Each structure stands twice: as structure tokens, then as C-alpha cells.
Amino acid sequence: MMIGINDILAILPELIVAGSVCVLLLVDFLIGKENKALMGYLSLAVIFAAAIATWSMTRSGSLPVDAFNGMISVDKIAVFFKVIFFIATALTIMLSLSYIKDKNINLGEYYALLLFSLTGMMITASSSDLLSIYLGIELMSLPIYALVGFRVRDGRANEGAMKYVILGAFSSAVMLFGISFIYGLTGTTEISGIAEALRSADAQPAALGIAIVMLVAGFGFKIAGVPFHMWAPDAYEAAPTPITAFMSVAAKTAAFVVFVRVFVDGFAPIVEQWQLILTVLAILSMLVGNTVAIAQTNIKRMLAYSSIGHGGYALLGIIAATPEGTSSVMFYLLVYAFMNLGIFGVIVMMNRDKSGGELITDYTGLAKKNGALALVMLIFLFSLAGIPPTAGFMGKFYVFMALINEGMVWLAVVAVIFSAVAAYFYIRVIMLMYMKEPEREFSYARPLSVLIVITISLIAVILLGVLPDRIIELAEKAVGIL
Amino acid sequence: MVPLSWFIGLAVVLFMIGAAGVLTRKNIIIMLMSVELMLNSVNINLVAFGHYHGDLRGQIFAIFTITLAAAEVAVALGILISLVKQRRIFNSDELDSMKG
Numbered sequence: 001m002m003i004g005i006n007d008i009l010a011i012l013p014e015l016i017v018a019g020s021v022c023v024l025l026l027v028d029f030l031i032g033k034e035n036k037a038l039m040g041y042l043s044l045a046v047i048f049a050a051a052i053a054t055w056s057m058t059r060s061g062s063l064p065v066d067a068f069n070g071m072i073s074v075d076k077i078a079v080f081f082k083v084i085f086f087i088a089t090a091l092t093i094m095l096s097l098s099y100i101k102d103k104n105i106n107l108g109e110y111y112a113l114l115l116f117s118l119t120g121m122m123i124t125a126s127s128s129d130l131l132s133i134y135l136g137i138e139l140m141s142l143p144i145y146a147l148v149g150f151r152v153r154d155g156r157a158n159e160g161a162m163k164y165v166i167l168g169a170f171s172s173a174v175m176l177f178g179i180s181f182i183y184g185l186t187g188t189t190e191i192s193g194i195a196e197a198l199r200s201a202d203a204q205p206a207a208l209g210i211a212i213v214m215l216v217a218g219f220g221f222k223i224a225g226v227p228f229h230m231w232a233p234d235a236y237e238a239a240p241t242p243i244t245a246f247m248s249v250a251a252k253t254a255a256f257v258v259f260v261r262v263f264v265d266g267f268a269p270i271v272e273q274w275q276l277i278l279t280v281l282a283i284l285s286m287l288v289g290n291t292v293a294i295a296q297t298n299i300k301r302m303l304a305y306s307s308i309g310h311g312g313y314a315l316l317g318i319i320a321a322t323p324e325g326t327s328s329v330m331f332y333l334l335v336y337a338f339m340n341l342g343i344f345g346v347i348v349m350m351n352r353d354k355s356g357g358e359l360i361t362d363y364t365g366l367a368k369k370n371g372a373l374a375l376v377m378l379i380f381l382f383s384l385a386g387i388p389p390t391a392g393f394m395g396k397f398y399v400f401m402a403l404i405n406e407g408m409v410w411l412a413v414v415a416v417i418f419s420a421v422a423a424y425f426y427i428r429v430i431m432l433m434y435m436k437e438p439e440r441e442f443s444y445a446r447p448l449s450v451l452i453v454i455t456i457s458l459i460a461v462i463l464l465g466v467l468p469d470r471i472i473e474l475a476e477k478a479v480g481i482l
Numbered sequence: 483m484v485p486l487s488w489f490i491g492l493a494v495v496l497f498m499i500g501a502a503g504v505l506t507r508k509n510i511i512i513m514l515m516s517v518e519l520m521l522n523s524v525n526i527n528l529v530a531f532g533h534y535h536g537d538l539r540g541q542i543f544a545i546f547t548i549t550l551a552a553a554e555v556a557v558a559l560g561i562l563i564s565l566v567k568q569r570r571i572f573n574s575d576e577l578d579s580m581k582g
Contacts, residue, residue, distance in 0.1 A: 146557055176547060183543070
């Protein structure tokens with residue numbers, strides 16, 4: 001077997017990012033300590049180049065492209081997810097430019113690690129084989145382990161990173177054990193081959209059930225689904241704030257690609273077997289995520305639990321196991337990326353405070369001092385709570401519709417009840433901002449890059465809430481409904 | 483000829499020992515060693531299944547697993563070193579500064 005030019009072209013965006021990072025690491029030596037922001041701008045340029053390469057692939061009209069003997073398959077779903085990754089990584093870099101300077105961790109490696117992680121996500125998105133999925137997921141996770149512990153002088157950061165890396169390694173071992181049994185039972189690791197083998201087998205051996213549970217545990221860890229969520233609050237609190245945003249948005253989205261590929265596509269013939277397991281995972285995630293968030297005093301921990309809950313909602317679209325469900329998950333994750341990056345942008349602005357804007361009480365009376373910032377935060381919180389006319393509402397709406405069309409009305413009702421519970425802790429922050437008198441003077445960091453991120457997110461959250469049709473149409477075209 | 487079930491039995495036992503090690507031991511280095519045990523049990527599985535099916539996919543997968551296990555441990559040890567430098571922590575039950 002030879003690697004041809006077509007194989008190279010299929011992974012050109014990944015190659016651009018991976019190749020440029022290696023060059024960037026060398027360039028880093030030439031840049032002085034004060035000018036590390038240049039690394040950030042160069043990284044943005046790399047992402048832009050990769051986005052152009054991805055875009056030109058959709059132009060040529062040749063999708064889906066299969067390459068590397070079925071290891072890689074670039075289809076429209078992959079492109080849609082890659083766009084989410086580009087947006088999330090670019091906005092994270094813009095949030096980081098001033099933040100890492102403030103926190104005295106202004107190192108070029110920070111951006112390099114982010115781009116390595118982006119490469120892993122892109123590979124995951126265009127994988128069509130368990131081997132390449134596993135490699136992509138690990139390439140995504142390893143740089144994030146390092147990024148979580150990036151504030152090496154802070155004991156909390158090391159502790160959070162240590163917990164994350166041990167549990168992460170444990171969960172990927174469990175996932176691999178599941179993969180090895182899938183390979184043993186079906187004789188292949190290719191997603192389409194697995195579906196084929198499962199369809200033609202007349203009886204499913206018991207080992208298959210065990211393998212599926214192990215895969216759910218491994219991938220469930222990556223989306224921080226309950227009961228595999230223990231690492232999330234600690235890692236989110238420990239990480240630099242932009243990285244918290246990155247983990248909760250991009251890494252979670254990448255894990256959902258795996259659910260789409262492996263479960264919705266690969267395990268399509270045995271849908272009853274995994275539907276129940278994922279339903280339990282989704283309900284537990286919504287329950288624990290939305291109720292434990294109420295008790296938090298640190299806003300990053302609160303958003304960690306909120307992110308666990310949102311993972312539960314997005315899982316509902318996977319459970320529907322239809323093309324419509326997949327498209328609703330894709331739309332939901334895009335919406336979630338904007339609203340979560342937006343709210344973390346506000347938190348980054350507050351980081352000049354003593355407690356770094358990390359305590360919920362830091363926001364007491366914000367509306368009296370800075371009405372605009374409080375209003376922006378209010379819109380993001382409304383969106384996270386799923387209140388119309390924000391994008392968060394539309395995202396939930398389409399996921400629930402996909403469930404109801406599959407006849408799983410009870411599950412949609414349960415999810416709606418949990419989102420009512422969730423509204424409580426989002427609105428509590430709004431109450432603190434608007435109903436209380438400020439106890440102190442606020443000091444903000446207001447660099448242009450963070451303001452741009454907040455503006456972009458705000459426009460997206462409102463536009464996707466009022467006019468979601470075009471993006472929904474794109475998602476539905478990607479899964480082949482239209 | 484050793485039957486397939488022996489390999490799988492060995493892999494399952496090794497995996498259990500590794501999992502028990504991660505869950506019960508306190509020393510972080512021992513926990514990382516236990517994760518290695520789990521990953522090696524996966525390799526036994528992959529190679530045995532590959533031999534059984536008569537294709538090379540299992541062996542290729544095992545090589546990638548070995549590589550990634552090394553990378554994972556490198557990152558974990560790096561974090562452990564900075565943890566030890568900062569707070570003299572070697573045991574997982576001392577990682578308790580964050581709660582909730």
C-alpha cells in the first residue's frame with residue numbers, strides 16, 4: 001500500500017496545523033519574553049490557513065473523501081465539527097493573549113499546546129476507524145493535561161492537572177480494553193466494517209455488552225458525563241480561565257464526534273443495547289450537573305457543573321440515533337461554544353480582582369457599576385439557561401424535537417424539568433448582579449481581543465437564537481436529511 | 483498452539499490487577515504503573531485477537547498503544563514533578579485542596 005497524493009490532500013488541514021506548530025516552536029526561541037503575543041497572532045494565522053484549506057475541500061464538491069485505507073473519511077459532518085473547533089480555538093487564543101500576560105505564564109508553548117490539541121480534534125472529526133479515533137482523542141487530551149497545569153507556581157493547578165491526568169489515563173485504558181473486544185468480536189476496527197459485522201451476526205455475544213459499557217465509560221469521561229465526571233470541577237477550577245473555556249467547549253465537542261461516529265454510525269445495528277446506557281448517562285448528567293451547581297461558590301466550578309449538565313442535553317440528540325438527532329447535536333454544540341466562550345470572556349475581564357473574578361460573589365452589584373458588562377453576562381446566562389430568544393433555547397428546542405419525533409417524549413419531559421432546575425443557579429448570578437448594591441470597586445482588564453471575543457459570541461448567541469434556519473439547514477445537509 | 487481464551491484470560495486478569503491498583507493504591511507513581519498494566523493487558527488482547535483473525539491490524543494498534551502510553555506517562559510524570567516541587571506531595575489522598 002502506498003500513500004498517494006489524495007491521502008495527503010484529505011488531511012491537508014491537519015497537516016497545516018501540525019506542521020506549523022513544529023515551526024512555531026522553533027520561532028518561539030527567536031521571540032523575546034515580552035513579545036509572546038506574536039505567537040498568539042501566528043497561531044491565529046495558522047488556524048485561518050487550516051480553515052481556508054477545509055473550506056476549499058467543501059468547494060471542490062468531492063466530499064466525502066476517503067483516505068488511508070479507510071482510516072480517514074472527511075465528510076460534511078467532519079467539516080461542520082472542524083468549523084466549531086476552529087472557532088473555539090481561535091476565540092480561546094484571543095481570550096488568552098492578555099490573560100496569560102496578567103498571570104505571568106506568558107510562554108510560547110501555551111499556544112503550541114493549544115494547536116496540538118486542535119490537531120487531535122480535527123483528526124478525531126475526520127476519523128472513520130477506531131484506531132484513528134483513539135489517536136485523535138489522545139492527541140487532543142495530552143496537551144490539555146499540560147495546559148491545565150500550566151500555572152506551575154500554583155499548587156491548585158498541579159493538583160487539578162494530576163487528578164485529570166491519572167483519571168484520563170485510567171479512562172483511556174478502559175476505553176481501549178473495550179475497543180480491543182470490539183476488534184476481537186468483529187474482526188475489524190473500521191466503523192463501517194463494525195456496523196457490517198454486527199448486522200450480519202445472528203446472535204450478539206455477552207462480551208459485546210461489556211465492550212459497549214467500557215466504550216461508554218471511556219468516551220463518557222471525555223464529555224464529563226456522570227458518573228465519570230469527578231475530574232471536571234477540579235480540572236476546570238485549576239486550569240487558566242481560557243483553558244477552562246477551551247476544555248468545556250472544544251474537548252467536549254470532539255468527544256461528541258466520537259459518539260456520532262462510533263455509536264450512531266458504527267453501533268447502528270445494536271441501537272437498543274446502547275440507547276439505555278446512554279439514557280442513564282444523560283439523565284444522571286443532567287441531574288447531578290444541574291443540582292450540584294446550585295451549591296457552588298466558585299463560578300468556574302459552577303460552570304463546570306453546568307457544562308456537565310449541557311453534556312447531558314447534547315447526549316439526548318445522540319440517544320435519538322437519527323440523522324435529525326445528529327444534526328441537532330451539531331447545532332447545540334455550536335451554540336454552546338459561543339455562549340460558553342462568551343461567559344468565560346466576561347470572567348477573563350474580571351481577572352484583575354484579588355480572587356480573579358472566580359467567586360460568584362465577585363459579581364455582586366455589577367449592574368450598578370458597569371451596566372453593559374452586566375447586560376452581556378445576563379444574555380449569556382439566559383442562553384445557558386435556555387430562555388428564548390437566545391440561541392441556547394433554540395439548541396435545546398431542536399434536541400428535544402429530535403427526541404419527540406423518535407417517540408421518546410418522557411425523556412424530553414425529564415430534560416425540560418432539569419432545565420427548569422438549572423435556571424435557578426444561572427438566575428441567582430443575575431440576581432446578585434442586578435438586585436444587590438456593589439460592595440467594592442471593580443477593576444477590569446479590557447484588552448481589545450477579549451472585547452472582540454465577547455462581541456462575536458454575543459452576536460452569534462442572538463443571531464442563532466433569532467434566525468437559526470441557515471445553520472440548522474447546514475447541519476441537516478451535513479447529515480444528509482436535505 | 484495456545485488457545486485464544488488463555489490470552490484473553492491473562493489480559494482480563496492483568497486488567498483487573500491494574501484497575502484495582504489505580505483504585506486502591508495511594509502512591510501516585512504506583513497508580514501510574516497500574517495504568518501501564520491495564521494498557522499492557524489491552525496490548526495482549528489486541529495481538530491475540532489479531533493473530534486469531536489472521537490480520538495485522540491488532541499488532542499495529544498495539545504499537546500505537548505502546549507509543550501513546552509512553553507519551554501519557556511523560557506528561558503525568560512532568561506534572562507529578564512540579565507537584566512534588568511545589569507541595570511535596572506523593573500520595574493521591576493529599577490532593578484535597580479543592581472540594582465541592
